[in-house]
Amino acid sequence: MHIHLIRHGQANASGMNYDQLTDKGRQQARKLGQRFRENGLEFKLFARGSLVRHMETLDGILEGMQMLESPVSIPANGRESPNTDRNTSAPGDSIQTEESGSSVIVLEKPGLNEVDPAAWKSIAEEIASTDPTFSSILGHLKNSEGSGRRRRLAAVTGRVLDFWIRGQSPDFLEFRTAVLESLKEIASKPGSGPALVVSSGTPMAIAIAEALGQSNPESIYHWLRQLSNTSYSILDISSRWKALQINSLDHLPMAQRSLM
Structure with a gap:
């Protein structure tokens, strides 16, 4: 399966609560969604980590794609995740799209979160x-x-x-395993087709290094330092991982780009 792996939009590094997007971060996410829509990209599956910045980034992308109505998350245990801050009137495991009435699955994967x-x-x-x-x-x-x-x-x-x-502490090795297993689980969904996945810098760097066959600490840290907000990388996750595109920012002019 081809996975578009996306880093969250700019987070609130200037304030005391980092885990929320800035206005710039929300705009970055909408711009990415607009670009996907302009290019005619269609995703059969959406997934993200469980952090607020992941949720807000996916919302912005869906808004840009004109697919946002009422997101409902399905966490790793397979049950609907209640969210009192959202209008989750649509039942079950889908986002109902206002444009076409179709639905896509949204999976919540804590294994895609940044370091605790x-x-x-x-x-x-x-x-x-x-x-x-x-x-x-x-x-x-x-x-x-x-x-x-x-x-x-x-x-x-x-x-x-x-x-x-x-x-390479046991904690890091466990974290790396959780990232790779989460992506494998997403890729294994039957008939799901191309997927859009929102995550954070460290999980993305781990996945990119794995796809390049360079899963050593130096490669992981190298990619971690390169990944910009709402950059997307396209990975082919099958029996052998491949990186098809890395750290693309073609949806953003220079003035709207950021690393943190």
């Missing part, structure tokens, strides 16, 4: 215990806002993920 915030914090504190410069940046991050916070968060996150990925 508690694990992120633990790794950051471990690094800070032996690196005074990093410790200072981490301390300033806790009380900063605006562009200064975005810069510090980018620096800290880069160091944390580099440390975690290159360390």
Whole structure:
């Protein structure tokens, strides 16, 4: 199966709650959906992680494709996921599209989430215990806002993920397995055809490295640093994984592009 693997739109790195899209991030998602619609792309299956930024990105894409009415998520356990913040009047496991009345399945896969915030914090504190410069940046991050916070968060996150990925700890290896198994499960859906999947930078970097046959820490971290918000990569996930397209941003002008 061909999977369009998409990184979420720009998240709120300038504020205290990162797990939500900025106005720019929502616009990025809508632009991507519009481009898919203009190109006549049709997806038989939609999937995403369970983070708010994944949900909001998929909503924006569907809005751009003129398919958004009332998303209902089907989590990994196969039962409908209640969401009191949404008008989920459509029953079951589908999104009813206003344009054609057709439906597509939306799967929620926690295995496509970014590293857990508690694990992120633990790794950051471990690094800070032996690196005074990093410790200072981490301390300033806790009380900063605006562009200064975005810069510090980018620096800290880069160091944390580099440390975690290159360390090949049991936690990271378990995380990698969950990412790959989630994508295999999506690809195995019978008769589902091409799929659109919204995830985050680290899971995407793992998947791309796997498809390139370069699933080593250096390759994973390399791709993690390259992936822009709402960039999409096309992977052929079958008996042998292949990367058909990586980190495409043809839907966004330069001024609307972002890494964090």
